[in-house]
Amino acid sequence: MEKGIKLRFAENFLKQYESLFAHSTARPAVSRSTILRAKKNHKARLSTETSERLYSLIKLMAHVNEVYGMDGAKVERFLQTPHALLEGRPPIDVALNTTAGADRVLDLINRGRAGVYA
Incomplete structure (x- = not known):
């Protein structure tokens, strides 16, 4: 992360999830x-700060896709459905706001997988 994420990778990642992010009320990472x-x-990489924000989202999307077996419809449904443990906000909105928000959504997923819902 010290050098920053390659610009081409960032573009491809954002394009892949463009429609999902477009439905969010939060600002993009x-x-x-x-x-x-x-x-x-003519920069080949994003800044370290920007890369860290994007990395938290990349990590979240990889985890969500793993949990839902790469089923895009299930991934979108989970991320766009308001959740009680996130004060009624959709996980994607929480995740896009801050790196701490993305970590909070990751924690929610991990707790669900472990059977801990409260």
Whole structure:
């Protein structure tokens, strides 16, 4: 993470989940303008700070896909459905707000897998 995530990887990741992120009321982990600015400045990588925000989302999406067997419909349903343990907010909104939010959603998933719901 010290060098930052490669710009091409970030673009591909964001494009893959573009429709899911578009339905969120939260700001994206990395904005389109950040990507365009990096391209304009001929940068090959995102800044360390931006990379850390994006990495937490990448980690979350990998975990959610693993839990739901790469079933896109189930992944989207989980991430877009308001959850009581997240104050009635959809997990994707919580995850996009901060890295701590993404960690909170990861914890929710892990607790569910372990059978601990409270």
